[in-house]
Amino acid sequence: xxxxxxxxxxxxxxxxxxxxxxxxxxxxxxxxxxxxxxxxxxxxxxxxxxxxxxxxxxxxxxxxxxxxxxxxxxxxxxxxxxxxxxxxxxxxxxxxxxxxxxxxxxxxxxxxxxxxxxxxxxxxxxxxxxxxxxxxxxxxxx
Numbered sequence: 001x002x003x004x005x006x007x008x009x010x011x012x013x014x015x016x017x018x019x020x021x022x023x024x025x026x027x028x029x030x031x032x033x034x035x036x037x038x039x040x041x042x043x044x045x046x047x048x049x050x051x052x053x054x055x056x057x058x059x060x061x062x063x064x065x066x067x068x069x070x071x072x073x074x075x076x077x078x079x080x081x082x083x084x085x086x087x088x089x090x091x092x093x094x095x096x097x098x099x100x101x102x103x104x105x106x107x108x109x110x111x112x113x114x115x116x117x118x119x120x121x122x123x124x125x126x127x128x129x130x131x132x133x134x135x136x137x138x139x140x141x142x
Contacts, residue, residue: 023070026083031129033085036066048130049087051122063122064097064108064130065089071121083124088113108132 024038025046036047051063065087073082090096096112099105110132 019074021072021074023072026070026085026124028083028124029128031127033067033070033124033127033129035069037068045131046129048132049085049122050128050130051126052128061092062106063087063089063092064106066132068120070124084121085124085127086120087122088120 025032025034027033032046033049034046039045039047047067049065049067053061053063067085067087069086071084071086073084075081090108090110091112093112096109098107100107
């Protein structure tokens with residue numbers, strides 16, 4: 001776990017106020033994120049979320065989804081505010097994700113969701129923005 005994630009994780013153990021704020025958007029890491037609900041019917045989409053990660057093995061695992069909710073946790077100390085993104089992650093096993101070896105594009109089976117998802121929250125500052133588009137396949141042009 002990186003140092004910034006560890007610092008934020010320790011912030012969660014401080015005295016949390018009973019107030020929690022929810023937003024339909026948030027600016028972090030140079031990206032403007034909006035919730036999927038907020039963007040419904042709009043021409044631009046900023047709800048794609050990617051969290052770069054790795055497992056305890058040598059295989060890197062990235063997590064993808066659309067932003068469902070932005071949550072601000074406030075603490076009694078004014079200097080401690082933590083923003084979380086709520087996402088129901090796509091399945092990152094072989095049945096849910098493929099990476100095109102030629103273009104390095106990630107293809108996600110949007111119907112493949114892992115069962116028993118307990119980890120729906122991620123620190124906003126861990127997120128990168130991605131764009132989802134529909135394709136029939138990554139087959140090479142013939």
